[in-house]
Amino acid sequence: MAEKEIDKLSGVETTGHEWDGLKELNNPLPRWWLWVFYATVVWSVIYWILMPSWPMLTDYTRGIRGQSQRAVVMQEVDALKTLRAEKGAGLADADLAEIQQTPAMLEFAMANGRSAFGDNCAPCHGSGGGGFKGYPNLNDDAWLWGGSLDDIHQTLLYGIRSDHDETRFGDMPAFGRDELLTPDEVFDVANYVHSLAGMDTAADANLEEGKTLYMDNCAVCHGDEGKGMREVGAPNLTDGIWMYGSDLDTIVDGINNGRGAVMPAWVDRLDPVTLKSLAVYTHSLGGGE
Ligand code: HEC
Ligand code: HEC
Structure with missing residues (x-):
């Protein structure tokens, strides 16, 4: 260790460190700085004792005040839930028609239904319920399974061809793939x-034969006149509204490979008040019966 010397110019002791002839003076730290430093040290120790601070292997020191941001958030969430429960309580006991006829309940159901629709239904049915190919439009007058409040509620609760025991079901057979019908x-x-829907037909099609085949194979579900059957979710083929598309290729494809789209059951995923709200909201989209 280098020997300490006194700097000749300032008369201050040096630390003995020297770089290229520059020497470091051993001036004491300013008093105010030291006090601030000691204060922060004391403060940090107090903080460790009071507040959660040090991480440990599986846990952390919790501090004697028991402060927890998580607890604060949980309290706020609980308060919000209570508020919603109070507002929604009326809905839990009311039937669907009553909700629709009571302005205060209807207002809550519509707001609640709209937000739940955006979260759960819009990915398949579109944000306004307009639907996509293979996913039905919910704001027209055409219903596969029924458009009354109770029908819609039932569809929502148990789904369509879903994995729930009480699901709605009924598949259209694969007439081509299972060789029930020849390609001709x-x-x-x-x-x-196409003729049922009032559309043009191919010149080389045998419509007499087509009608006989229809009566033998299709009428059992789609009805003698093609108006559909809600018991099995068979669509009306005469209304010009198509879930899959109206062009001949799409229709041939459906007859060849069958149809049977799946809508999930919601009874185990959403609470009863939300399900009622959704039924009322969906009913209001335009096609409610
Ligand atoms: C994974 C996609 C999917 C989601 C999510 C979904 N649906 Fe559906 N939904 C369908 C399909 C597919 C059908 C048509 C089933 C069929 O062909 O019978 C359908 C049918 C329906 C029907 C019956 C329409 C009719 O004509 O009878 C209603 C009502 C409905 N959905 C409402 C909802 C609501 C409300 C939600 C949100 C809670 C929702 N759906 C979420 C796919 C979905
Ligand atoms: C066992 C009942 C059943 C039989 C039999 C049946 N269908 Fe269907 N069909 C359905 C159902 C159910 C759907 C709707 C499937 C879905 O929603 O995914 C459907 C859908 C269709 C569609 C699509 C309609 C659209 O909106 O896009 C066409 C077209 C159709 N069927 C024609 C026929 C023809 C033609 C036959 C006879 C060769 C036939 N179906 C026999 C039940 C049946």
Whole structure:
């Protein structure tokens, strides 16, 4: 260790460190600085004792005040839940028609339903319920399973071809793939479907044959006149509204491979008040019966 010397110019002791002839003076730290430093040390010790601070292997020191941001958030969430429960309580005991006829309940149901629709239904049905190919439009007058409040509620609770025991079900068979019909027969019956909807048919289609095939194979679900059947979710083929598309290729494809879209059951995922709100909201979209 270098020997300490006194700097000749300032008369201050040096630390003995020297770089290229520059020497470091050993001036004491300013008093105010030291006090601030001691104060922060004391403060940090007090803080460790009071507040959660040091991480440990599996836990952390919790401090004697028991402060926890998580607890604060949980309290706020609880308060919000209580508020919502108070507002929603009326809905839990009311039936759907009553909710629709009571302005205060209707207002709550619509707001609640709209936000739940955006979170849960919009990915498949579109944000305004307009639907996509294979996902039905919910704001027109065409209903596969029924458009009354109770029908919609039932669809929501248990789904369609879902994994719930009480689901709505009924599949359209794969007539081509399962060799129930030959390709020529599929062509004829597909054209007959076009004629039912008032659309142009192919010149080489045998519509007489198509009609016979329709009566034998399709009418059991779609009805003699093609108006559909809600018990099995078979769509009306005459209204010009198509879930999958109206062009001949799409119809042939459906007859060949069958149809059976799946809508999930919500009874185990959403609370009863939200499910009622959704039924009322969906009913209000335009096609409610
Ligand atoms: C994973 C996609 C999916 C989600 C999510 C979904 N649906 Fe559906 N929904 C469908 C499909 C597909 C059908 C048509 C089933 C069929 O072909 O019968 C359908 C049918 C319906 C029907 C019956 C329409 C009719 O014509 O009878 C209603 C009502 C409905 N959905 C409402 C909702 C609501 C409300 C939600 C949100 C809670 C929702 N759906 C979420 C896919 C979905
Ligand atoms: C066992 C009942 C059943 C039979 C039999 C049946 N269908 Fe269907 N069909 C359905 C159901 C249910 C749907 C709707 C499937 C869905 O929602 O995904 C459907 C859908 C369709 C569609 C699509 C409609 C649209 O909006 O896009 C066409 C077209 C159709 N069927 C034609 C036929 C023809 C033609 C036959 C006879 C060869 C036939 N179906 C026989 C039940 C049946």
